[in-house]
Amino acid sequence: ILNVEQSPQSLHVQEGDSTNFTCSFPSSNFYALHWYRWETAKSPEALFVMTLNGDEKKKGRISATLNTKEGYSYLYIKGSQPEDSATYLCARNAGNNRKLIWGLGTSLAVNP
């Protein structure tokens, strides 16, 4: 059952624009929320793992927030660059085991 929802499905922005996407998940039995970046012809790469309500994490121009009570996480990219073009995947742990349930991803294209 796909219970990790990501929106939008795809996004086209201009270089320099800031953007954000959403990951929604069931708030019950929450354990951890993951964000991965998957560039074309490369392997998915972990960006963030968040476990606590209110968590905010940052890596360069990319940041993420987590709201476990309402079941959503936002990923923000400030000043998008063409190299940010990728599919951004969200996943949650299925309970306290190490299996992940994945969303379909948001495909970001940054036009120079």
Next chain:
Amino acid sequence: DGGITQSPKYLFRKEGQNVTLSCEQNLNHDAMYWYRQDPGQGLRLIYYSQIVNDFQKGDIAEGYSVSREKKESFPLTVTSAQKNPTAFYLCASRTSGNYEQYFGPGTRLTVT
């Protein structure tokens, strides 16, 4: 360099033949995973292994088999019983105590 390797990158087989996809890691990770990606679907877990000589079925294990005789290696066999084997297959690994999964480059299998 430490990492996960999958070979080959592209694989073609005739229907009715079994085929084995290779996954090797030199990260000293305990857990390893096999995922499948199809267009319009999120990553789906086929099999995973938490330790050597132990593995569990994921969400779509039918038609697949695995072995974990060595910590570094987790080969996946796609048997003739798998109804729709054509897909992109990703292998991942994770160290115990850490949530992040590290991915290989994937193998694209085409069965005709």
